Amino acid sequence: MTAPLLEISGLGKRFGGFVALDGINLAVAEGERVGLIGPNGSGKSTLVNCICGTLVNESGTVRFNGESLAGLKAHERTHRGLARSFQLPRPFTSLTVAGNLRVPMVYTVNARPGTHLSAADIDARCAELLRLVGLDNKATHLPRDLTQVEMRKLELARALAAEPKLLIADEAMAGLSQAEVNDIVGLLINFNERGITIILIEHIMRAVMSFSQRLVVLVSGKKIADGTPDVVIQDPEVERAYLGQ
Secondary structure (H helix, E strand, O other): OOOOOEEEEEEEEEEOOEEEEEEEEEEEOOOOEEEEEOOOOOOHHHHHHHHHOOOOOOEEEEEEOOEEOOOOOHHHHHHOOEEEEOOOOOOOOOOOHHHHHHHHHHHOHHHOOOOOOOHHHHHHHHHHHHHHHOOHHHOOOOHHHOOHHHHHHHHHHHHHHOOOOEEEEEOOOOOOOHHHHHHHHHHHHHHHHOOOEEEEEOOOHHHHHHHOOEEEEEEOOEEEEEEOHHHHOOOHHHHHHHHOO
């Protein structure tokens, strides 16, 4: 049996006396599309931060691509193929849209052993990514010139520029219209079809349901459900805790 791409075992995190994560177990197979949901304060962001290395868990383990991530800093985890996008886009405001994509190519992709992208390679990959997310006509613009949905697309493109094996997309659709949400869902599915495993954190349930092959639910730092979306959404505990029914 093939080992999971991401394997989390007994993960625990406290902030003083507050238990943010309580023995989380989660495995994500290569190529999966997983939705991670839960009410505010359920531990989703803490879990992502422990996976990505911006927080250190007190107990449990995180393994990625067969290797422990213990002791690795956030940028070292990115070098190994783990990337995330943020709920609030954080572009380099003084760089053009294309320039924002060049940064992870130079400092992440080229930092991997045996990899060296030439300037021509980087230009070609930037152009391809911009076409993929529909920003090819904005390559020379600054981020301040972009609309909200274009900023979301730039944030996803910056994560993809690091050529990850796993992308964690954190609320990539907050504040968007229905048509824009559909656009982002379509992009994420396209990324997945190109071989990228994706964990989507999102509160827009129709987006989560249309995107996810599997749904994981956190409540008060505990995993209360993990399965196919149609089964999970009918779980009485999920309805009470998350949907308020």
